[in-house]
Amino acid sequence: MIPQVPLSLSQDADADALLDRDPLALLLGMLLDQQISMEHAFWAPSQLAARLGVDHLDAAAVAAHDPDDLIAIFATPRALHRYPRSMAGRVQALCAAIVEQYDGDVTRIWSDATSGKQLYDRLVALPGFGAQKAKIFTALLGKQRGVTPPGWREAAGDYGRDGVHMSVADVVDAASLAKVREYKQAAKAAAKAQKG
Structure with missing residues (x-):
């Protein structure tokens, strides 16, 4: 089993601490x-918790929250997302x-x-999760949270490979974040060149 590692995804100590202790976040x-x-x-999840006045996020409480109020929470500067209305709705769903x-x-x-396939199937069935997001989250759980059911790397596809810097699953510090960013920029450039 792969041990859990302290998360460093937001590059903000308080926000990462919430991600570490709150799986919903x-x-x-x-x-x-x-x-x-x-x-x-x-x-954003740490700010959502702060604006709701809680120290961890609860799925039932968020699901039952007044939708208009949740949109307002998302839209308050600094906005939690570029599209506060639609993303507040997705979070509730x-x-x-x-x-x-x-x-x-x-x-x-x-x-x-x-199995890794069952984990992937459960993730891809969630509202707002497509195939790529489900693969990346499967890889993140396996690489950084110690969630390693048989076949998890296969279920995560290329994101599950060792020694790559392709996604959030590979970010453990500022240096690995920079490598992931480079990979994404190169992939975008390649896709653009292929179109042109």
């Missing part, structure tokens, strides 16, 4: 990681699914998964 950071910087996405399917316990998504 970590999952929400992954959900928010689109069309904004990775550090901002993984910083994800929390509602966790309540409905896992009795509000986010860790059940992975704690009793018997």
Whole structure:
């Protein structure tokens, strides 16, 4: 089993401390990681908790929160996401699914998964999680949280490989973040060149 490592995804000590102790915060950071910087996405859950006046996030409480108030919380400067309305809705939908399917316990998504494929299937079925997000989160759980059901690397695809700097799953400090950023920029440039 791969041991847990202290998370360093937001590059903010307080925000990373919440990600370390609150699995829902970590999952929400992954959900928010689109069309904004990775550090901002993984910083946002700590701000959400602070603005809700809680020290950890609870799926049932977030799911039941007044939707308009949640949008306002997301939109308050510094906004939690570039698209506060749609992302507040996605966060609520994800929390509602966790309540409905896992009795509000986010860790059940992975704690009793018997295979990497089952873990991936559970993640990809969540609101706001497509195939790529599910693969990256499978890799993050395996590489940094000690969640290693049989076949997890295969389920994570290339993101599960050792020695790569492709995604948030490979970020453990500022240097690895820079390497992931370089990889993403190179991949974007290659895709652009292929189109042109």
